[in-house]
Amino acid sequence: FSPKRKKYKSLQYKNRKTMKIKRKSGLNILLIVFVVSFFITPIGYWSKVWLTRLFTFDPEIEHRTKLEHIPSYDWKLRDAEGQTFNFERSKGDVIFINLWASWLLPSAAELNGIQKLMDEYKGKVDFYIVTNEERYPVEEFMKKNDYDFPVTYRIVGEKSPIDTTQVPATYIIDKLGKIRVHQKGIADWDNEKVRGLLDSLIAE
Secondary structure (H helix, E strand, O other): OOHHHHHHHHHHHHHHHHHHHHHHHHHHHHHHHHHHHHHHOHHHHHHHHHHHHHOOOOOOEOOHHHOEEOOOOOOEEEOOOOOEEEHHHHOOOOEEEEEOOOOOHHHHHHHHHHHHHHHHHEOOEEEEEEEOOOHHHHHHHHHHHOOOOOEEEEOOOOOOOOOOOOOOEEEEEOOOOEEEEEEEOOOOOOOHHHHHHHHHHHHO
16 A cells, blocks of 8 residues: 555544544443433433333232231221321221332332222222321322322321231222232232222122
8 A cells, every 4th residue: 555545544444433432432421311310300210110110010819718807997097188087987898008108119100000990999999098108298299190099198106907017018808808919019900800809899
């Protein structure tokens, strides 16, 4: 090759190398921006909620031979307006209880399906969406997620017929007080398996 030709080839090589470096740097910057946005921006929050929903599964329904009864219906709670009432008012009804917290990402992911289920079975099933938080963070969470289900507030220190130490968790109780579902952790509640169970319990 002539000196000019060699110089031209060398410049081409340097330009290609520079472009590769710039492209790699650009991709690295985009990756960093994505990672940062995933953790500290609303886009990241909703992405994590969506991913959590994607990997939730149907709840496990208890076999009839394994059914346990709740020991009592005597459980003092507060409604969304702060009024105290007793769980005994649901004795003889089909009951759906979900224990949740506004600061738990899994709860945010799970409650979407529960809202849909409640909209469909309102008046047929008694829903208790129970938290032990103060009203302000709960109301902010409800507004942020566009939920309108009535929140039930647990009174800390009051005896309960179910285990309230694990959150999130869900119970479905039949008309005789038998626990038909005890789901530890989150599940997908917006499906035909759950609807089939509720329909059969309502008909009993």
